[in-house]
Amino acid sequence: xxxxxxxxxxxxxxFIGLVAFWLVALLGRVEASYxxxxxxxxxxxxxxxxxxxxxxxxxxxxxxxLKRQGQEADLGFYWYLSGLCLLATFLYRQERLLVALxxxxxxxxxxxxxxxxxxxxxxxxxxxxLEGSFAMLVSCAPAIYLYGPWGAIYALAVTAVESLxxxxxxxxxxxxxxxxxxxxx
Amino acid sequence: MWDGxxxxxGPVAAPSxxxxxxxxxxxxxxxxxxxxxxxxxxxxxxxxxAIVVAVALKAKDKKIGWRQAKFALVCMxxxxxxxxxxxxxxxVERPCASAQAKIPCRQDYxxxxxxxxxxxxxxxxxxxxxxxxRLFFILLAFAIFVSFSRVYLGMHSTIDVxxxxxxxxxxxxxxxxxxxxxxxx
Numbered sequence: 001x002x003x004x005x006x007x008x009x010x011x012x013x014x015f016i017g018l019v020a021f022w023l024v025a026l027l028g029r030v031e032a033s034y035x036x037x038x039x040x041x042x043x044x045x046x047x048x049x050x051x052x053x054x055x056x057x058x059x060x061x062x063x064x065x066l067k068r069q070g071q072e073a074d075l076g077f078y079w080y081l082s083g084l085c086l087l088a089t090f091l092y093r094q095e096r097l098l099v100a101l102x103x104x105x106x107x108x109x110x111x112x113x114x115x116x117x118x119x120x121x122x123x124x125x126x127x128x129x130l131e132g133s134f135a136m137l138v139s140c141a142p143a144i145y146l147y148g149p150w151g152a153i154y155a156l157a158v159t160a161v162e163s164l165x166x167x168x169x170x171x172x173x174x175x176x177x178x179x180x181x182x183x184x185x
Numbered sequence: 186m187w188d189g190x191x192x193x194x195g196p197v198a199a200p201s202x203x204x205x206x207x208x209x210x211x212x213x214x215x216x217x218x219x220x221x222x223x224x225x226x227x228x229x230x231x232x233x234x235a236i237v238v239a240v241a242l243k244a245k246d247k248k249i250g251w252r253q254a255k256f257a258l259v260c261m262x263x264x265x266x267x268x269x270x271x272x273x274x275x276x277v278e279r280p281c282a283s284a285q286a287k288i289p290c291r292q293d294y295x296x297x298x299x300x301x302x303x304x305x306x307x308x309x310x311x312x313x314x315x316x317x318x319r320l321f322f323i324l325l326a327f328a329i330f331v332s333f334s335r336v337y338l339g340m341h342s343t344i345d346v347x348x349x350x351x352x353x354x355x356x357x358x359x360x361x362x363x364x365x366x367x368x369x370x
Contacts, residue, residue, distance in 0.1 A: 030344055034204065037347045040354075041325070044312065048321045051313030075312075082354025089297065089348035090275070167365055168358045176355065183274075 006116070010109040013080070017105010020084055021098060029097055033088035040081035047078055076169065083175030090179040099143045099151075100178035103158050107139030108170050111162060125165040133163050150185045157181050204343045205280065208336045212287075220334035221288050229300060229331075233261060233307055240311075240320065249316075256360060257310035264306035264356035268299045268349065279340060286339030298341045301349025302356070304328035309357040328353075 023032040049056045083104065091097040115132020122128045140155030147154065161177040162170055223229055237257045244250025272294040281290035308324035311317055332349065335341040 033344060033347045037350055040350060041329070044309075044325065045322075048312055052315050052318045052321070054318060079354065079358065082351050085347050086351035086355065089344050089351060090271075166362070168362050172355060172358050175351075 007113065009076075010112050013109040014105055016080060017101060017109070021101045021105065024088065024094065024097055024101065029088050029091070029094055033085060036081050036084040036088055040078060040085060043078040043081055047075060076171065079169040080171045083171045086172075086175045086179055091182055093182075095146065096182045099140075099146060099154075100175070100182065102142055103136075103140050103155075103178065104171065104174050107136045107158070108162065108174060110139050111136040122163055125163055127165070128163050133159050136162050147185075154178070154181050202280075202342065205336060208333065208343070209280070209284075209286075209339045211337060216334070216337065217287050220338050223300070223331060223334055224288060224338060224340065226299075230303075233303060234258070236307065236324070237261075237310075240317065244316065253310070253314070256364060257307055259363060260306040260310045260353075260356050260360040261303045263359045264302040264353050265299060267355055267359075268297050268302040268352045271297055271348075271352070272299070277345075280342045281339040284339060288338055288340075291340065295341055296345050297348030297352050298332065298335050298345040299349070300335050301328065301332040301341075301346045302352040304331040305350050305353030306356045309353055310360070312357075 020032070020036070023035055027035075046056050046059060048054075050060055084101075087097055087100050087104070091100060111128075111132040114135035115129045118129025118131030120130040122130060122133065136159045137155055140151070140158060143151035143154045145151065158174055158177050158181070161173050164173070166173065223232075237254045240257075241247070241250040241254035244253070275296045276294050277296035279290055279293075279295040280286075304324075305328045308321060308328050311321045311324060314321060332346040335346060336343055
């Protein structure tokens with residue numbers, strides 16, 4: 001995948017995060033969750049049509065353009081919406097949900113965009129850099145501002161989860177970690 | 186529209202039940218009978234396993250068919266385990282506990298819907314499958330119907346179904362991860 005298409009992918013990531021943020025802020029978490037659910041179903045239909053070889057017209061070109069190199073099937077869009085469904089259903093407090101959406105939408109994209117230029121590799125994951133993780137930590141600033149020490153614990157935990165070398169999509173792991181940590185306090 | 190924003194700035198409001206009220210107030214006898222049959226956990230589990238086995242038996246390449254069946258079963262099992270654990274952690278009361286339902290209310294918890302989670306997990310197991318192009322759509326439609334029937338009966342609120350969809354995504358990611366580990370070994 002070229003740097004250009006990776007950037008495009010991350011801008012799309014931020015855009016969807018922003019849309020999700022405003023949907024939750026304006027409609028409320030329950031109504032927004034219906035839209036995430038509908039979006040997830042739509043994503044599944046499109047992904048199946050594409051990967052089963054039926055084709056989805058011009059969308060297929062988009063898929064190929066945004067697909068990560070070396071991946072058989074890129075389900076990123078579906079993981080994102082699935083994660084949003086998890087967040088919207090398990091985070092009962094709206095401001096916590098919005099904080100998690102900032103970490104997911106902005107943090108994950110920033111960590112990739114900044115991390116790409118980083119020089120200091122993380123010792124347990126040579127594909128990620130300390131600079132990228134720092135960007136992720138910065139994007140969790142609203143949590144630190146709102147919840148103090150608990151927010152800092154959340155920021156550190158989500159950053160740690162994002163940097164782990166596990167083969168599960170970041171969007172899903174960040175959402176699951178956010179839901180677990182925020183429900184602890 | 187601005188209620189959501191007020192909620193953002195102020196205390197947490199009770200989740201909206203508008204869609205749940207509309208769906209659960211419907212009354213159509215054949216639909217009630219089918220939904221009541223699907224409500225039985227044992228019958229529902231048996232039906233899901235029967236679908237998986239039938240697809241495996243119908244496959245041209247039996248080896249691939251059974252491997253796919255194994256993946257689908259792992260997917261559903263993970264969805265059940267994660268969902269069941271979350272039910273016990275969140276301990277959200279079923280809507281039928283405080284409102285009238287079409288069948289006797291179950292004594293366990295509501296969030297997430299295990300019926301929805303396992304049905305969506307089953308459909309996800311056949312996502313992008315070139316050998317069974319139509320099967321995915323049939324299973325997805327079945328999962329949507331099952332989700333609808335849960336709300337229709339009054340056993341679950343709409344947010345439980347959305348959570349089930351998210352859990353199915355988590356289970357699918359977990360099954361893919363386990364499958365990847367298996368291949369490496």
